[in-house]
Amino acid sequence: MDNFKSSFFKIKNMKDYLYSLVRMILICGLCFIILYPLLIRIATSFMGYEDLLDPSVRWIPRNFTLQNYTIAYEGIYYIENLISSLTLALTVSILSLFSCIIVGYGFARFEFRGRSIWFALVIFTFIVPPQIILVPNYLNFRFFNLFGLLGEEGFNLIGTYWPFILPAATASGLRNGLFVFIARQFFIGMPDSLEEAAYVDGAGPLKTFRTVMLPSAGPIIVIIFLFSFVWQYNDYIMTSLLTGRSGFLPFALQSLRGTVSTLYEAPIEDWVSEPEFASALENTGIILFLAPIIFIYLILQRYFIESIQRTGIVG
Amino acid sequence: MILRLLRKLNISYKSQREIFGYFFISPFILGFLMFFLYPFVMSIIFSISEIELTTGGFNLNFVGTENYSYALFSDPDFTYEVVTSFGTIAAELPIIIIFSYFVAVLLNQKFKGRTTARAIFFLPVILSAGVIHYMDQGDFLQQAMTASAQLGGVDGILTSEVILNLLYQMELPDNFVEYIITAVNRTPEIINAAAIPILIFLSGLQSIPQSLYEVADIDGATGWEKFWKVTFPLLSPMLLANVIYIIVDSFTNLNNEIISMIQESLLGRGGFGVSSAMIWLYFLLVIIFLAIIIKIISRNIIYME
Known part of the structure; x- marks a missing residue:
């Protein structure tokens, strides 16, 4: 009997072991497919000019060089452009974060007439492809006059940060409907007693929001900030x-x-006319472009995934 | 302070709440009117006009349904591309859903390196930059990669003759085999499209209380039964959310031929008027498509109270 039991457990162990092996292979394979475009870009970015023309060099550079990086770095005026790209993304994401959390809180915690209609409109803004309002919005900002309030001629806001700041501050920027939705779902799930305690202590809705609700909204702050930042960037x-x-x-x-x-x-001037070299340069540029968001993702990633588990984005 | 003022004015608690509600959503109301509704209505007007840019603004000349009939009957690609894009999404939707559910279940289990695996699976969300898409179109490296895959005869991942022959010899319907082959060949696209659905399913799986599975275990349910009686019904709201997300995403995506076509015609061929008409036609079809699918799914949806 004992013998039978132990062999039974051995088989069960074997089965478990086999299962986790298959699972590991599957996950590694899928991860490889996801990482493949990134890996091949990184590999080519370190190859020298000779390697790029030599079809026998794949993955591992024979003449390891950082030359592509220095050229690409100069060629895209990296620091200058990076600062402006980061500033724009940061401004937009912080503004969206504030406006969407405030609006989401309003939808979650207050009863008012027309709430369901307004919320349906939030969802609607998410479903409409941004391309529909792209051109009218361009003209809107090109001749910006707030329905004629600012004079006939209007201002030309194209080329400034205003066409990004204004929609982000009013919860109608890029995919902000989704963020309002996430924030609302989160605040609905918060226990009523927290708020009631604050009201009993004499705090108004604004103070309650600031001192009770906002400090516990950590998870959605990370999600909304990261999504908004990355999508804008x-x-x-x-x-x-x-x-x-x-x-x-x-x-x-x-x-x-x-x-x-x-x-x-x-x-180098002649090399650029070779498609192989130009492509390697561009891929190096793409790595430089992606580096900041990969860096931010690596920092926030652990916290980000935990947040998603805790908030349960939908439902 | 506002609260004190409202109290002084003798406004009831309920009305106070209403006022604060509107106060909190007021940014959205403003933004909606200025940056959504106004351009939205303008885009309808554009689609029935001819637009002339002048120095001090633009002029609109009413042309009726001319832009629409141009898009439908005169433009060489529009109708063809619309039909193709609906075909693609109808074919891909089930694959993405099943794949993302499967991955979510995998990532929900406990194993070494789970955090890393999760981080990698969400990476496509982070790396989906528009400019990379445009640069890849003219990129040598990308072209070389597709070219080398085409050398094998079939383009894509599934190039092994053995597997292909095996599939054909199984005497399954040819259409089905082709479907499988295209699906396997599009694995990278499908994985990228599945990133957010995986996230949504994962959060859904986390929210199912463990006690339900324990109860099912005590009653002697098999894994198969547990899936259909516990997991699937409780995940059905996430299923609906995912279906909507995938459809909306695929129709607004840069990889979508129509969207890039409309953007081209914005600057070239037909101008603002025709491109507005095209995107409106397309959008209306998408809405109808969505409505039908939502109707079918939401009949069977179960919300956990």
Whole structure:
């Protein structure tokens, strides 16, 4: 009997072991597919000119060099453009964070007439593709006059930060409908007793929000901030239409080839006309572009994933 | 302070709450009117007009349904691309849903390196930059990668002759086999599209109380039964959210041919008027599509009280 029992457990152990092995292989494989585009970019970015033309060099550079980085760094005016891209993303994400949390709190905790209609409109703004309002919004900011309140001519806000600041501050920026939704779901889940205790102590709704609700909203603050920051930093269409296409990293990246061929003399000037070399330069530029958000993600990632578990984004 | 003022004015508690409610959502009301409703209505007007840019602004000439009939009947690509894009999403929706559920279950289990694996699976959300998409289109490296895959005869990941022959010899319907092959070949796209659905399913799985599974265990339920009787019903709200998310995402995505076509015609071919008409036609179809799917799913949805 004892013998049977132990062999039974052995089989069970084997089964568990096999299962976790299969699971590990599966997860590693999927992770590899996700990381593949990034890895191949990193690999090429360290290759010298000879390696790039040599088809027998794959993955591991034979002539390891940092030259691509120095050229790309110069070619996209990295520091300058990075600062403006980061400033824009940071401004937008902080403003969206505040406005969406406030609005989400309003929807979650107060009864008022027309609440469900307004909330339906929040969802609607998320479903409508941003391309529908893209052109009218461009014209709106090009001749900005607040329905004629600011004079007939209006102001030209294109090329300034205002077309990003104004919508973000009023919870109607890029995908802000989603953030309002997340914030509302979070505040609905908070226990009533917290608020009631504050009211009994004589605090008004504003003070309650500031001193009781906001400090416990840590998880959604991380989620909304990270999403908003990353989406603004990565955004291309809105930014290209509303900024006049200069002074930000994505546009510098796009004109990298041209910039390098004017900045540098031979041999680099000639090398750029080789598609292999130009592509390696561009991929190096993309790594430089992605570096800050990967860095931020690595810092916030642990906290971010925990937050999602605790808040339960939907439902 | 505001509260004291309201009390002085002898306003009831209920009305006070109403006023504060509106106070809190007032940023949204403002933004909605200025940066959503106004452009939204303008875009309807654009779609029925011809737009002329002048130095001090722009002029609109009413042209009726001309832009719409141009998009529908004269434009060479529009109708074709619309049909293709609906076909693609209808084919991909089930795959993305099943895949993301499967991954969410995997990531919900306890194993070494779980945090790292989760972090990597959400990485596509972080790395989806518009500019990378545009640069890849003309990129040598990308072209070389697709070219080398095409050398094998079939383009994509599934190039092994053995597996392909095996699939064809299983005497399954040809359509089904082709579906599987295309699905496998599009694995990278599907993984990228599944990042947020995985997140949503994962948060749903976390919210199911463990006690329900314990009860099911005591009653002698098998894993299969537990899935259909416990997990699936309780995940159904997340299923609906995911279906909506995937559809909306795929229709607004940069990889979507129509969206890039509309953006092109914004600056070229038809101008603002035609591109507004196109996006409106497309949007209305998407809304109808969404409404039908939501109707079908929400009949079977179960909310946990």
